[in-house]
Amino acid sequence: MVKVSFHTFGCKCNLSDTNDMALSLLEKGPFLILDGELKADIHVINTCAVTASAEAQARNLVRKLDKNNSSSIILVSGCSNRNQQSSYEDLFKTLSMQNKYSAFDNLKQDICKVVSSFIDIGPLDNAKSTASSVFRTRAFVKVQDGCESFCSYCIVPFVRGKEQSRPKDKIIEEINRLYSEGIKEIVLTGINVGSFKGGLEPLLEEILSATKMPRIRLSSLRPSKLSPRLIELMQEKRICPHLHVSLQSGSDKVLKLMNRNDYTVSDFKSSSKAYFEALKGRSPFMAADVIVGFPGEDKEDFEQTYSAIRDSQLNKLHVFIFSPRPGTKAFGMKTEVLPAESKRRSQLLLDLSRKKYLASLNSMVGKSIEVLWEDNSTGHSENYYPVIGQGKKNTLEQKIVLDIDEENEVLIV
Ligand code: SF4
CATH class of the missing domain: 2.40.50 (OB fold (Dihydrolipoamide Acetyltransferase, E2P))
Structure with a gap:
């Protein structure tokens, strides 16, 4: 058996892509798929480009794998590769000559082609088996990819391309197959699941009526997509009372600078309040992404963010320090926020997040x-x-x- 270890950085969309790549390999030959193992014959690193630190972590992993493994095959795929292909080619040149390297896109067919260029996996149309979710009990079902929002800090539209939604019938087919294979929970993933063509709400209605999947979870959502109908649908037992919203800032001025014009802080406050109110019998959970240190975020803006979050029912935060990505609009924006101040703001929010999370955990005792x-x-x-x-x-x-x-x-x- 050829051991293939997948190392995934970034979002649930990337996890879904990793799962697809692993499945297509399983269909082609005798591969043993591993999750993040440091010893294997083939390593596939599915990278993320959202922050400079995510890219640095992926490059460090390539170096570490190169050092620890003699003669393994190291493959790099994903957003960071699409963002800076040459940097991986340059990196490969600095590594040991015993291993073999390749950087490639993460389309399902690509991985088989790349792997077969190193080892013989037989004819590429020789699919043998299907398996559902290779890595986890829950399966990630990608419903959408790409983004056309061009938030000023974000590299994703450049590396993932235009928005594309999967046909509804294919999604239903996949969920029914997963259910028949024993999967009990699916996570609907996409770069913008809320932008699913035809609407996320009709998609959920169809999943509820045309499948028996016991648990349906949504991945990250823009605050503007938290509609009254979605909140109504989330009262249905099979839809998990759990959301992750990309709030990013509690200051309208900063949201504008971020080119996030489809919601205001007050919109977020009222829709999140409606969510918690409507689902209160189900202990609803909501996490939010927040960026600190964005160019133009002054002390008052940060205070607005802090108080909006403190006064909300949010249960947890994912805090990011602004990371300028070459090629984005914000890369050229003048920043007045010193790194030490960004760190301080980040720490304040992380402390607030921990307090809120522990209070949420405590509120669950006895339930x-x-x-x-x-x-x-x-x-x-x-x-x-x-x-x-x-x-x-x-x-x-x-x-x-x-x-x-x-x-x-x-x-x-
Ligand atoms: S919505 Fe904005 S933050 Fe999200 S992927 Fe698109 S550009 Fe990036």
Whole structure:
């Protein structure tokens, strides 16, 4: 068996792409697919270009794998490769001569072609089997790709291209196949799932009526897509009461500078309030992405962001320090925020996030939750809290929350 280890950086869209690549390899030959293992015959690094640090991490991993593995094949795919192809070619030139390298796009067909250029995997039309989700109990179903929003800080529209939605019938077909293979939870992924052609709400309605998938989760959503109809649909038990919104700032001035003109802070406040209100019987969860240190973000803007979040019911934050990406509009914007100040703002939000998250965890004690067990001792609740206890892999079970593990930030059942 040829061991292939996938290393995935970035968003759920990338996880979905990794899953697709792994599946197409499994269809072609005797590959053993591994998740992030440092020893393997082939390493596939699916990169992210969203921050300079994500790109640096991927390059460091290439160097580390090169050092630890003699004569393995190291393949680089994904957004960072599409962003700066030559940098990987340059990087490869500096590495040991024992390993073999290639940088490629992450289309399903590509990986088979690239791998077969190094080892013989037989005719490429020789598909043998299908498997559902290679890596996890939950499967990522990509419904959309690409972005045309051109937020001023973001490289994604340049590396992922125009928006494309998958045909609805193909999505339904895939979900039904996953269900028949035993998958109990799907995550609808995309760069902008809310921009699904024809609307996310009609897609959800169709998934609810044409499939029996017990758990349907949404990946990251723009605040403007949190519509009254979506909130109504999320009251349906099979749709997880869990959202991740890309808020980015609590200052309207900064949102404008970011070219995020489709919502205001007040829109976010009212739609998130409506979400928490409508789903209050289901312990709804909402996380948000926030960027600090964006050019033009003065002290007052940051205070607005801080207080908007403090006063909201948000449960958790993902905080990013602004990272200027060459090729984007914000790259040329003058920044007055010193790195130490960006760090301070980031730390303040991280502290706030931890406080909010621990309060959310505590509020769950004594409640009944549905756990999807990922192995016999760990799983996730429908509102996406990590759970530890005793269970049976890939089963859904109703449990009472007994306590929380504050250090590891998990629910104990
Ligand atoms: S919506 Fe904005 S932040 Fe999101 S991928 Fe598109 S350009 Fe980037």
